[in-house]
Each structure stands twice: as structure tokens, then as C-alpha cells.
Amino acid sequence: MIYFDNAATTMPKPEAVYQAVDRTIRTCASLGRSGHPAAQRASAVAYACREAAGRLFSAEPEQVAFTTSATHGLNIAIKTLVKPGDRVVISGFEHNAVLRPLYALGAEIVIAGRKLFDPADTLAAFAAAMTPETKAVVCTHVSNVFGYILPVADVAKLCRDRGVPLIVDAAQSAGVLAVSLQDLGAAFIAMPGHKGLYGPQGTGLLLCGQMPKPLMEGGTGSQSELWSMPTFLPDAAEAGTHNVPGIAGLLEGIRYVEGRGLRSIARRESGLIRRLAARLKDVPGLQVFEGPEAVQSGVLSITAAGRDCETMAQSLGAAGLAVRAGLHCAPVAHESAGTLHSGTVRLSVSDFNTPEEVDAAADILRRMNTP
Known part of the structure; x- marks a missing residue:
């Protein structure tokens, strides 16, 4: 085939990804829950993955939150920044992972830039659509349908200049094009682990330029005496048991990307x-x-x-x-x-x-x- x-x-994935998943599911327990060697191995794998992602995407390790997918990360980001009735500007090439959460929230969705393969038009359309009432901008880096590389760096500068928070969907660019949380100054960048990063399905990353609101609540292994979720990264975005074998595979996928360049x-x-x-x-x-x-x-x-x-x-x-x-x-x-x-x-x-x-x-x- x-x-x-x-x-x-x-x-396929790099061979090291398959090996890491197999090894980890045999030798690692839950991370952040216990002090025995199997739990410590899991914690070491997770931190190594956060460090590797931080290197690749110009973020601090604690700014790297594990998710199940780009869709999961986008939902966290959107539901952190957007309230019902808020005006949100999106590109004309967004995925339903952006459109549907905004629609469900009752946001005012403004679509900017419909011309395919025309970054000048895309940027001009964003500039025209971003009124003082705009509460957030969401922009995909690369269209999942046509491969159109949008001018996300220019859109990010526009957002910084106007004080509007930016969410970037890096589903098709992470592991292929340069993506920098530091350079873009984005509020959030969401990405899957199983596409250009060559990790297993069911993995993803959310790069957090600001504190996310929890999409769901539960155990974190930290501040367990509180009835509320922790308010520090990455725990605020990570309730429940982690997919440690998936994270181990994702780590090896990121290492492959780093090695290839x-x-x-x-x-x-x-x-x-x-x-x-x-x-x-x-x-x-x-x-x-x-x-x-x-x-x-x-x-x-x-x-x-x-x-x-x-x-x-x-x-x-x-x-x-x-x-x-x-x-x-x-x-x-x-x-x-x-x-x-x-x-x-x-x-x-x-x-x-x-x-x-x-x-x-x-x-x-x-x-x-x-x-």
C-alpha cells in the first residue's frame, strides 16, 4: 500500500516510537501519583517529553500540557478565552475543531480571508476584521485540506499590536514548519502528537502562553487537599491519568524530528x-x-x-x-x-x-x- x-x-512511525510504547507499557506506572520506581520512571518520561517539546517549540517545560489531540487542546484554549456572544475572528480555512466549539459557545464568528494560497489577502482580511470588539483570533497554520501555509507570524504580530489573544492550530505544521510559542506570543498553540511529530494516536500538546481554564476537573497528584483544580501549569490542564505509553512514543517522535531537522x-x-x-x-x-x-x-x-x-x-x-x-x-x-x-x-x-x-x-x- x-x-x-x-x-x-x-x-509508519519511527521504529523507536513503537519500541518506546512497548517498553513503557511494560515498565512504567502512573506519573505524579507515587514514589516507587515504576512511577518515577513514568514521571521521568513525561518530563523528558515536556523538555523536548519545549526545545522544539520555544517554550518552558511547564508550558507544555499533554492532551489527547489537537481538538482537545483547541477546546481548552477556546473555552479559556471565549464567552457566549464574544466576537472571534477565524481564517477561512479552519477545521471543525475550531468552528464547532465556537458555535457551541454562541460566539460571533467572523471569517477572514477566503482566497486560497494568498497570504497577503489573508493578512489584509484579518486586519480588516479585527475590530476593537474582537475578543480572540484563531488561525490555523496550515490548511488540512489544501496545504495552504497561512501567514501566522504576521497574524500573530497583528494580534500583539492590537492586544488580541491568539490561538494557533498547528495540527498540520508541528514537526514540519517552525512553530515558536515565544516568537508568536500566542495565548495557546494546539497540536496533535500523532501527525508531524510521529507519536501515537491519542496524544497531543497544548503550548500555554497563559493560564488555561480547566476543561474538566479531577485528580492531578498535586494540591489534593483542595476541592478546586490547581492554578499552575501544567496541572491546571491535566486532570486524570496520563497516557504514559503514548507520551513515551511522542517523546521518541519529537526526537526523530529534532534529529532530522x-x-x-x-x-x-x-x-x-x-x-x-x-x-x-x-x-x-x-x-x-x-x-x-x-x-x-x-x-x-x-x-x-x-x-x-x-x-x-x-x-x-x-x-x-x-x-x-x-x-x-x-x-x-x-x-x-x-x-x-x-x-x-x-x-x-x-x-x-x-x-x-x-x-x-x-x-x-x-x-x-x-x-
Whole structure:
């Protein structure tokens, strides 16, 4: 199988990730709960992961909170900053992990920047939409549908200049592009552990530039005499038993990214997706959503004239090419690109894919779409 569904979850993982999960589930207990050796090993793993994430994302270890996913982290961040009726500006390429919490809160949602692969328009739209009444801005770093790299650093500066807190969704950029809590000055940056960081599913990180409000309450192993949650990081965001085997795997995934280097990973993924787009451009009836190299990551969407995207994805899977089709939990992005009613077929690469796989995938698509 050629696996081009890495925007959903990366596969395979580095071998060290598999080994760490297996080793930890055999040898580690709960962290922060006891003083025996198995608990101490768990605590050491967790702190090492916080330190590694802090190095990669320019944060202090205590600013790194463990979550189950980017969605979990975004819910914490949004429900910390936003109250019912608050005006919140989001990009035209947000995931439902942003849209649905805001909708559930009854926020006034203002969508800024609908043009695909146009960072100047995106920035201008944010500037125009950010009125004095704006309580928060939420911006994805990279579109999970089209791979569009939004000008998040410029949006962050705009937010700092206007005193508006920023939440960054780094679901598709963490482990591929530079993400710095310190440089962005964001209130929160949410990310999964199982995509570009190559950790197991069920892991995530929330980088906290300010104190989060607990999304849920429970045991933390600290200040247990209190009926209320601790008010210090990271405990304020971490109620309940930690996924220690997942954290151990995430640590090894981060170490892999550190060893390879962000530039090397980004260059490889970009090269693969440019190669794929070039091979598909002349396929009859195929629309390829390709942007300039500087503003597109390793994610590519396509549509085929007269073909249902879900049926097409099933046929591709049967031919040995794993992709994702539909709306990708991002109807706002599809509305911006004009594909809300059709959806797209998404192909997404990782550091483990090869040029040979790209060529084979292109051949499958060409055969399937050539009369």
C-alpha cells in the first residue's frame, strides 16, 4: 500500500516510537501519583517529553500540557478565552475543531480571508476584521485540506499590536514548519502528537502562553487537599491519568524530528508534493489545487470531473493508494475554495514517503482518470 493519508495520521512511525510504547507499557506506572520506581520512571518520561517539546517549540517545560489531540487542546484554549456572544475572528480555512466549539459557545464568528494560497489577502482580511470588539483570533497554520501555509507570524504580530489573544492550530505544521510559542506570543498553540511529530494516536500538546481554564476537573497528584483544580501549569490542564505509553512514543517522535531537522523534513515533503502535482497536471478532467511552493506544505487536494470523490477514493484504495476524500472536517475551507458541495480527494505525504511512491501514485491516478 502507498500511504498518502498522513494529514490524518502519519504512518509508519519511527521504529523507536513503537519500541518506546512497548517498553513503557511494560515498565512504567502512573506519573505524579507515587514514589516507587515504576512511577518515577513514568514521571521521568513525561518530563523528558515536556523538555523536548519545549526545545522544539520555544517554550518552558511547564508550558507544555499533554492532551489527547489537537481538538482537545483547541477546546481548552477556546473555552479559556471565549464567552457566549464574544466576537472571534477565524481564517477561512479552519477545521471543525475550531468552528464547532465556537458555535457551541454562541460566539460571533467572523471569517477572514477566503482566497486560497494568498497570504497577503489573508493578512489584509484579518486586519480588516479585527475590530476593537474582537475578543480572540484563531488561525490555523496550515490548511488540512489544501496545504495552504497561512501567514501566522504576521497574524500573530497583528494580534500583539492590537492586544488580541491568539490561538494557533498547528495540527498540520508541528514537526514540519517552525512553530515558536515565544516568537508568536500566542495565548495557546494546539497540536496533535500523532501527525508531524510521529507519536501515537491519542496524544497531543497544548503550548500555554497563559493560564488555561480547566476543561474538566479531577485528580492531578498535586494540591489534593483542595476541592478546586490547581492554578499552575501544567496541572491546571491535566486532570486524570496520563497516557504514559503514548507520551513515551511522542517523546521518541519529537526526537526523530529534532534529529532530522525541520528544514530537511519540510524540503522533502514539499519536493514530493511538487513532484506529484507536476505528474497530475496534464491528466484529463483532473483539477489540482496547487499553490506556490512557499505557501504549500505536503498536502494536495484534487477533484475529477464527473467523479464522486468518495467513490474515487474507494477505487484508489482498492488499487493500493490510501487517501482521504470528502470535506475533511473542514467545511469552511471547502466553502472558501468552492468545493463545499463536491469535496476533494486529499493526498498527503510524510518524511517516510519516497519519489518512487509518488510516481506510482500518479500512475494509478492517471490510469483511473484517462478515458
